[in-house]
Amino acid sequence: MFSNKASFKNNFLKRLEMLCGKSFSESSARDQYQTLGSMIREFVSNDWIETNERYLAAQGKQVYYLSIEYLLGKLLRQNLINLGVEETVQAGLKELGIDLDELEELESDAGLGNGGLGRLAACFLDSLASLNLPGHGHGIRYKHGLFEQKIVDGYQVELPEQWLRSGNVWEIRKLDSAVKVPFWGKVEAKMEDGRLVFHHLNVETVTAVPHDMPVIGYKTQTVNTLRLWNAEPTQFPIHADVLKYKRETESISEFLYPDDTHDEGKILRLKQQYFLVSASIQSILKTYRKQHASLNQLNEHVCIHINDTHPVLAIPELMRILIDEEGYEWEQAWHITKNTISYTNHTTLSEALEKWPIHIFQPLLPRIYMIVEEINERFCRELWEQTPGDWKRISDLAIIADNFVKMAHLAIVGSFSVNGVAKLHTEILKKREMNQFYQLYPEKFNNKTNGIAYRRWLLKANPKLSSLITDAIGPSWMSSAEELTHLLNFQNDSTFLDQLLKIKNDNKQRLADIILDKTGVKVDTGAIFDVQVKRLHAYKRQLLNVLHIMHLYNRIKEDPSYSIVPRVFIFGAKASPGYYYAKKIIKLINTVAEQINNDPRVGDKIKVVFLENYRVSLAEKIFPASDVSEQISTASKEASGTGNMKFMINGALTVGTLDGANIEIKELVGPSNIFTFGLTADEVLHYYQHGGYQSREYYHHDYRIRQAVDQLVNGFFAGVNNEFEPIFDSLLEENDQYFVLKDFASYAKIQEQIGETFTDKAQWQKMSLTNIAQAGYFSSDRTIREYADDIWGIKSLK
Structure with missing residues (x-):
């Protein structure tokens, strides 16, 4: 039914009438989506049955x-891509006056x-x-x-x-x-x-x-x-x-x-x-x-x-x-x-x-x-x-x-097997968190660094970049992610780097349109799109990001001539319904956004956006448009992260602590192609074990910190009464469990470096290309092969 365009159209129209009991002219977009979905499911049913029979026979x-x-x-477009029939279906639907993108939007x-x-x-x-x-x-x-x-x-x-x-x-x-x-x-x-x-x-x-x-x-x-x-x-x-x-x-x-x-x-x-x-x-x-x-x-x-x-x-x-x-x-x-x-x-x-x-x-x-x-x-x-x-x-x-x-x-x-999900995480399990179990069962512990389904995050989410890669190195990367390293041959190819920049800007425009539609905020696509999208949790330190934004805002207010590379700070996160503190952070982000976005002194120097209901389909539009990937968890707390890998394969540069898989990203791309800052895991664990950290010292000795932290409770946000006192208390009364104030200066410094680097477009594109080229290691294909060989003992059955 998907062998060619004519066959697909014929089958589609027949199936729609049978399934919906109405003619094509009377059908709705929902009818058309259901019809296409049922065709795909029927198309794979023989392979589905034969797969199970093959496993039984073997x-x-x-x-x-x-x-x-x-x-x-x-799943609609992803299934079409995996079946190799996306182009046939898209062309057939177009001739029938149907937009595949619009059908996909109907899927939850x-x-x-x-x-x-x-x-x-x-x-x-x-x-x-x-x-x-x-x-x-x-x-x-x-x-x-x-x-x-x-x-x-x-x-x-x-x-x-x-x-x-x-x-x-x-x-x-x-x-x-x-x-x-x-x-x-x-x-x-x-x-x-x-x-x-x-x-x-x-x-x-x-x-x-x-x-x-x-x-x-x-x-x-x-x-x-x-x-x-x-x-x-x-x-x-x-x-x-x-x-x-x-x-x-x-x-x-x-x-x-x-x-x-x-x-x-x-x-x-x-x-x-x-x-x-x-x-x-x-x-x-x-x-x-x-x-x-x-x-x-x-x-x-x-x-x-x-x-x-x-x-x-x-x-x-x-x-x-x-x-x-x-x-x-x-x-x-x-x-x-x-x-x-x-x-x-x-x-x-x-x-x-x-x-x-x-x-x-x-x-x-x-x-x-x-x-x-x-x-x-x-x-x-x-x-x-x-x-x-x-x-x-x-x-x-x-x-x-x-x-x-x-x-x-x-x-x-x-x-019989206990595995961590990044090299650092597994070492922390073995040496600290589960050390006594490791001493008892050393043979059980092993590492399997996480990976991502890179075909979804490139082929599906970023088709223009996928086409550029295929034109440059051929199509084999779609089955073998390690082939992406061949892109390193184009590091000094100005034409290729210009195309890479154009694709990024096209993706940024698409996201800018979504931001305008969903929030009413108009953003400059020439600005750095600085993105932190992930679950809202104190250890992931969205708070560090917000305090830094408040600091930048304060500088602009105090000195209108202060020069800054324009930034659009983009957040997306759900807080667990019972997680009171995380919900306060969401309120803070939105309050800061409201104040900054409506202050004429700021103009387009800074915009802050919170995109509600963060989910996979929204992530597929965010990752390709991102310039900077915020991976700023307290070192030792993030087991691995996989968002960092999705940003990386779409050419965003990581600003991050030496935590989780950030360490392995740094090993692959080299220290000059990632922006790292802050305490190491060993330093954090030493503080937890031996004490010695006093957050009030940083509050009293760094004017930037004191100004921003005070603004949580001093009426700086008009109409907000004691709203952010729990956040203020977490930093000072509770001694800042996740070292937000300790890492602030280091974070602010690396952010300045990011701005300076971004102004050199050729250098930024080289760094971006290096990240894309080295991201193949983080394919879930590699991870699953390791599980299959080292833990599960399963073999490929074609």
């Missing part, structure tokens, strides 16, 4: 990637993720399929996702993210593959045939119904599966309050990350996590059974990978099935389990390492708690045997301690 190893988030973005970003964790999972699925690797994703089909962000009077307002309002053309509901997930109840132990058997009684059952989405590889016949679970009431439940049961059941797959400030929210989050892993493991074992009669060699044919701690209950759930349903003894079940499951750690933040209160965990998941308790008992006994009497070590490493179940500890003990 009887090789498969990996199942369990993640609470998948930030997929829009899939509301299945929040930030880097979910986007990484989506990139990994793309690479698994593109490399013909047997790997599938499992997640939850959230009805509303996180939230849709609106900015009202500068404040974040959360609205339901109704991405499924018009359905999801890519999914297939498979009721015949539904499974049951039990909650609550009690466990009864009985001796049967000489062994202790456990029965989970009086359970409240939820039905998990899979919705499968095809994951289409780039120009390959491999189509893997993303299986999303929807929570539905079990038919005719025995329940005192059926309506309450129905509400509670459907809430499991209603929202990503429900507010867990109170116990009710904590219960719902834990329910979500167990729902995901129980349904997924039941499904995985059902597939495995099609090939193998016994589970004895499960770990030789299956790897279950847990993305962060959210799916850690996969460990006790697999144990439960092996012991309670399959009749395995503990030792054999444990051997199978810990050799089947691998774990990625994504954080060094202790507050982000999940732990669950026993008073919530035990009643909700009574059998799972018993198994975790047994795992903990045996693990602590092992520690005692190694170092008898070392109670502190046992207390530090125990899975259950201080009335909490520690999920990261369970993940490390119950898996």
Whole structure:
């Protein structure tokens, strides 16, 4: 149906009439989008079936990637690109008077993720399929996702993210593959045939119904599966309050990350996590059974990978099935389990390492708690045997301690591989955050530096740059990102550099139009587009950026003749609904923007823009237009970052701390092609360990800092009463936990250097080209090959 333009048009018109029951002339754009989507899904269905049959026939190893988030973005054009039919479809639609761009706008970003964790999972699925690797994703089909962000009077307002309002053309509901997930109840132990058997009684059952989405590889016949679970009431439940049961059941797959400030929210989050892993493991074992009669060699044919701690209950759930349903003894079940499951750690933040209160965990998941308790008992006994009497070590490493179940500890003990996501991050895990576990299991720890689905972030997001690259070095880079290094041959080619600049300016104009449309702010495309888009968190230090903007504003006000290279500071970020401090930062950004953008003394020297509802489809327009990429987290806090890689491959220059993957970017491009500043990770960790930092010293001795910080509370922002006192207090009363004031001077100095460098257009374009050329290393294809070879043990099956 996509073999040529005429065939496509003929098939499209026939399908539209059949699907919508109306003629083409009467059809809406929504009808046309649904028609095209259903054609793509049908077109790949044979390859989808054959892929699964190929995996079954090969009887090789498969990996199942369990993640609470998948930030997929829009799939229509990406699927057309991967199938190699984008040009045919675009030309055919044009002849019918249809704009493919307009159809794409009708598609909602899939509301299945929040930030880097979910986007990484989506990139990994793309690479698994593109490399013909047997790997599938499992997640939850959230009805509303996180939230849709609106900015009202500068404040974040959360609205339901109704991405499924018009359905999801890519999914297939498979009721015949539904499974049951039990909650609550009690466990009864009985001796049967000489062994202790456990029965989970009086359970409240939820039905998990899979919705499968095809994951289409780039120009390959491999189509893997993303299986999303929807929570539905079990038919005719025995329940005192059926309506309450129905509400509670459907809430499991209603929202990503429900507010867990109170116990009710904590219960719902834990329910979500167990729902995901129980349904997924039941499904995985059902597939495995099609090939193998016994589970004895499960770990030789299956790897279950847990993305962060959210799916850690996969460990006790697999144990439960092996012991309670399959009749395995503990030792054999444990051997199978810990050799089947691998774990990625994504954080060094202790507050982000999940732990669950026993008073919530035990009643909700009574059998799972018993198994975790047994795992903990045996693990602590092992520690005692190694170092008898070392109670502190046992207390530090125990899975259950201080009335909490520690999920990261369970993940490390119950898996065969633990990986960090950047060289620095992994070293911090090994030497500091998880040093005692590293001493215990050194063979488990390894590094897998993150990567991005670069075809989406270049081919889809930046087609003009993609065409320029292809004209220069040929098309092979689209399958082999390392080929981008051939662009280094054009560093002194003025014609090529001029074309690079023109493409950047075209992309900046496109973003400027969006900014004007969405915010009413007119920006100068000749200015530096200085961008910080990412989740709003104190350690990511959007505050450092804002305080510096306030400092620049103060200089311009004090001296109208002060010369500055014009800047457009662009922010995009969602703050978690319960994260009060982060919401204050959003309000501050918007308040500063309002004041600066409307001050005639500033003119076009500085503009500040906050783009609401940051998401993948908006990111695809921001990255290609960016000149400067703000990666300014407190050193040691950002595990890796992937936004830094997306900016880099689109030619933006990084201003950043030596944190996460910024270090590896610097190693690749060289110190002259990146702007680094601030404390190192070792210096930050030394302060945390030994003290010695006094933020008030920097406040008192640096007039720039004192002026900007005072403006948070001295009435500088008219009509704002004590609004920003929590931010003021965090910097001075609470001693500036993330070293914003410590790094301010270094940051201000490097920003001056950025301005000076930008005025040399030829030099800037050379630096930009170097970043694009070296970005191929950060392809998720490279990352996935490393996972496949070093952890999962899966092979490419064409």
